[in-house]
Amino acid sequence: MIINGLPGDSLKANDRGLMYGDGVFRTLRISQGKPFLWQQQYDKLQHDCAAIEIRCPSIQILAGDLEHLLLSRAELAQNAIVKIIITRGAATRGYAPAANPQVTRIVSISPVPDYPASFASQGIKAHLCKLRLGHQPRLAGIKHLNLLENVLAAAEWNDAAIAEGILLDEDGHIIEGTRSNLFLVRNGKLYTPDLSKCGVAGLQRERVIDYAKQHKIVCKITELTMDDLLAADEIFMVNSVIGLWPVRELPRFSCKHFPVSLQIQDWLNNESN
Amino acid sequence: MIINGLPGDSLKANDRGLMYGDGVFRTLRISQGKPFLWQQQYDKLQHDCAAIEIRCPSIQILAGDLEHLLLSRAELAQNAIVKIIITRGAATRGYAPAANPQVTRIVSISPVPDYPASFASQGIKAHLCKLRLGHQPRLAGIKHLNLLENVLAAAEWNDAAIAEGILLDEDGHIIEGTRSNLFLVRNGKLYTPDLSKCGVAGLQRERVIDYAKQHKIVCKITELTMDDLLAADEIFMVNSVIGLWPVRELPRFSCKHFPVSLQIQDWLNNESN
Secondary structure: OEEOOEEOOEEEOOEHHHHHOOEEEEEEEEEOOEEOOHHHHHHHHHHHHHHOOOOOOOHHHHHHHHHHHHHHOHHHOOEEEEEEEEEOOEOOOOOOOOOOOOOEEEEEEEOOOOOOOHHHHHOEEEEEEEEEEOOOOOOOEOOEOOOHHHHHHHOOOOOOOEEEEEEEEOOOOEEEEOOOEEEEEEOOEEEEEOOOOOOEOOHHHHHHHHHHHHOOOOEEEEOOOHHHHHOOOEEEEEEOOOEEEEEEEEOOEEOOOOHHHHHHHHHHHHOOO | OEEOOEEOOEEEOOEHHHHHOOEEEEEEEEEOOEEOOHHHHHHHHHHHHHHOOOOOOOHHHHHHHHHHHHHHOHHHOOEEEEEEEEEOOEOOOOOOOOOOOOOEEEEEEEOOOOOOOHHHHHOEEEEEEEEEEOOOOOOOEOOEOOOHHHHHHHOOOOOOOEEEEEEEEOOOOEEEEOOOEEEEEEOOEEEEEOOOOOOEOOHHHHHHHHHHHHOOOOEEEEOOOHHHHHOOOEEEEEEOOOEEEEEEEEOOEEOOOOHHHHHHHHHHHHOOO
8 A cells, every 4th residue: 555655554543534534536457567547547536636626636646656556566566456545634623624735645456356257248136225325416426435325235235146236316216336337228229327416427437428429329318217227128337346247137127138238348348548 | 542442643544434434423522531421422422333333332442442542641631622433444345344343443632622702602603505415314313424515515614703604405404514503592492403314413412402301491303494594583503512602693694692592501511411
């Protein structure tokens, strides 16, 4: 772990990241020794910092931290998962941010999780979460550190065969997975939830939208209901760690062929930086 | 600072408190060398831990941490503010809690803020926050570590004359202050917002409700609108650090006499443990 440029694994306990969840993060893949989609990940980080008015460290500084980390963990340097956390730094007094806070940056690395290969090729079983996401337009879309909803949702199932949970919002609209974004396929068109009230707009979601455009597949960002979900020809989930997983089974939904999902998966996995 | 029973000021950076805001906290006063309302504060902590299924440390363990802290900071031991944070401990993999996590406990101390005495006697100027609290019934009432809404709300003003901000929810109902609970007085009756959808139910709020009952003052927990706020005879805010502050000025509201507020303030400040 590299914390503010130095090797270490601990953090001041008065950090606003701990006290208030006052920060943002990214999770990205190291592939063939390089951070995959580095510039795009940085752009997202910068966007999210700006959304809550945290000064984002420069891309050079973060690239330096990352290089430092990869040198120190040679066994993971080819293929790994990196998490970058940026917080508003040490707390002074109260919730209001200090005028010019020294932000905290934490860059950590871990092995790529060993998910069964079948998740990507034959699809996953998903849980439909009981917890409903609350609306907060000011934080919607942002990958911030207030993740208790995700924790409570992920605690709902304890069956290793279930690989992800699908979250609805307080109005009953489909929003996302507990750690992924969601797409539906119907009649050759793509649909993905509008995230202007809640949810996290991940980089892979953006890439799917971009690839759809390039390949002249209609992709609508819209409100989606349970009826839309259950009537889908295909459902798939994306994030930077899993890539793309089709959904094989969900209560009242099953699907065994995912031609569109697998085509998009191919684009996501194989196109270069 | 005492962390897991030992003096220190740092925390493992993979703590779920930092990564997900996965924890709860209390803020309490040390008065005449003793934690004020210790049993009640502990009961609240235990309640909030249970609400998100964190195993709460025993009251003996936390009392030991506190004693250790007060011995090590003799200059603050008579009169201070203590913050207790309990998190779900080190992260393993993903949002789902581990089966039997070792919780993290952080007990820290700071001087009592030097608010002008006039805040308590002559009332405060308050800001009406633009940010609206989102609804999340699963987390409503709990003093947890997902506080970005409070951070964004407190960032809305930068005028030292404004002592607190009042928060409405997404439906436009009055909920609380950014770090306090709120009461209205009208025709000798008390009203405080229903916190079943959002907001934090502080210990001082509970005490006000209890004192009202003891003294046969009607106190209604209900939905309150801007009209109710502006039509109030008195408005006051409470928490364990400030005690009780009447509201002197708010856009479209002003008040110079607070007989009911000051009576309740007296009860809150002077009655014993």
